[in-house]
Amino acid sequence: MSWPGVTERRIATNGIELNIAEAGEGPLVLLLHGFPESWYSWRHQFKPLTDAGYHVVAPDMRGYGKSDKPAAIEAYNQVEVVNDIIGLIPALGKETAVVIGHDWGAPTAWACALNHPDVVRAVGALSVPFMPRSPVPPMALLREMFKGQFFYQLYFFEPGVAEAEFEADIRLALKKFLVMAGGETDLAALPTKQEGDDMFSSLPDPEHLPAWVTEADLDFYEAEFKRSGMRGPLNYYRNHDLTWELTKDAPQTISQPAFYVAGGNDGVVMMAQEAIRMMPHFVADLRMNELIPNIGHWTQQEAPEAVNAFILAFLEGIDG
Numbered sequence: 001m002s003w004p005g006v007t008e009r010r011i012a013t014n015g016i017e018l019n020i021a022e023a024g025e026g027p028l029v030l031l032l033h034g035f036p037e038s039w040y041s042w043r044h045q046f047k048p049l050t051d052a053g054y055h056v057v058a059p060d061m062r063g064y065g066k067s068d069k070p071a072a073i074e075a076y077n078q079v080e081v082v083n084d085i086i087g088l089i090p091a092l093g094k095e096t097a098v099v100i101g102h103d104w105g106a107p108t109a110w111a112c113a114l115n116h117p118d119v120v121r122a123v124g125a126l127s128v129p130f131m132p133r134s135p136v137p138p139m140a141l142l143r144e145m146f147k148g149q150f151f152y153q154l155y156f157f158e159p160g161v162a163e164a165e166f167e168a169d170i171r172l173a174l175k176k177f178l179v180m181a182g183g184e185t186d187l188a189a190l191p192t193k194q195e196g197d198d199m200f201s202s203l204p205d206p207e208h209l210p211a212w213v214t215e216a217d218l219d220f221y222e223a224e225f226k227r228s229g230m231r232g233p234l235n236y237y238r239n240h241d242l243t244w245e246l247t248k249d250a251p252q253t254i255s256q257p258a259f260y261v262a263g264g265n266d267g268v269v270m271m272a273q274e275a276i277r278m279m280p281h282f283v284a285d286l287r288m289n290e291l292i293p294n295i296g297h298w299t300q301q302e303a304p305e306a307v308n309a310f311i312l313a314f315l316e317g318i319d320g
Contacts, residue, residue: 023055045308103297176204
C-alpha cells in the first residue's frame with residue numbers, strides 16, 4: 001500500500017539501515033512514530049508540510065517495518081535510537097532538522113534536541129511530554145507504583161510473553177490496542193486487570209473501527225507487523241534501565257523552540273499531569289503546550305487537521 005506523493009527507500013545510519021518515507025523539498029522535518037505503528041502513522045502530515053515547503057521524512061524506527069531489526073534487546077536503548085535519527089540528517093544531505101515525535105518517538109525527539117542542539121534546530125512532541133532523567137532507575141519505580149496491578153509496560157518487559165500474545169492474532173491485537181487507546185474509549189470503564197493478567201483477553205473485540213482508522217489502514221499495519229514481528233518494537237520497553245544508565249551525564253534542559261500537543265482523553269496525559277505542568281521549567285522555549293479535546297493517544301491520526309495546524313503554525317513561527 002502506497003500513499004500519494006510519498007516514496008520509500010532505505011538509508012544507512014548508525015551502522016544499520018532504516019526504511020524512510022519521504023516527500024517534498026526544503027528544510028528537513030523528521031517525523032518519528034511510536035508503538036505499535038510505522039511511518040504510516042504520519043500519512044496525513046506529508047501533504048500539508050510539503051505544500052508549506054518542507055522535506056518531510058518519516059522513518060520506520062529500528063525494529064519496525066522494512067528497517068533493520070538488530071537481534072539484541074539492548075540494541076533498542078534510546079541512545080542508539082537517537083543516534084539512528086541524528087545520523088539521518090547528514091545522510092539526507094542536511095545540516096539541521098526539526099524533529100517531531102509521537103509516543104516512543106516523542107522521548108526520542110526530546111533526546112535528539114537535548115543532546116544534539118547543534119543539529120536539531122527545533123523539536124515537537126505529541127502525547128509524551130519532556131521529562132528529565134529520573135533520579136532512580138525507572139523499572140524499580142514502575143514496579144513499586146504498580147505493585148499487584150497490571151501495567152502494560154511491566155507486562156511487555158519479559159521477553160517472548162507479549163510477542164506471543166500479539167502475534168497469535170496480530171490483526172485483532174492491533175485492532176484492540178488502537179481502539180483501546182483512542183479517544184472513543186472510556187479508560188475508566190475497561191475491566192480492572194491484576195498482576196499476572198494478559199493484555200488482550202479481557203478487552204472487548206470492537207464491533208466497528210473508529211472513523212480515524214479504516215480497514216485499509218489496519219491492513220497496512222497488519223502486513224507490516226506480520227513481516228517484522230513484535231520483538232523489536234517491544235524491546236524499546238525493555239531498555240528503560242539501560243537508557244537510564246547510559247544517560248547519567250545528559251543535560252536537563254532544552255533550549256530550542258519546542259511544542260507539545262496531546263489528546264485530552266489520552267491515557268498518557270492522565271498519567272503525566274505533573275510532567276506536563278513542570279515542562280516549562282525544563283523546556284525553555286516551549287511555544288505551544290496544547291490539549292486537543294475528545295481525542296485519545298493516536299494524536300496525528302485521530303485529529304490530523306488540528307495537529308497539522310499546530311505544526312504549521314510552529315514552523316511558521318521559527319521560519320517566518
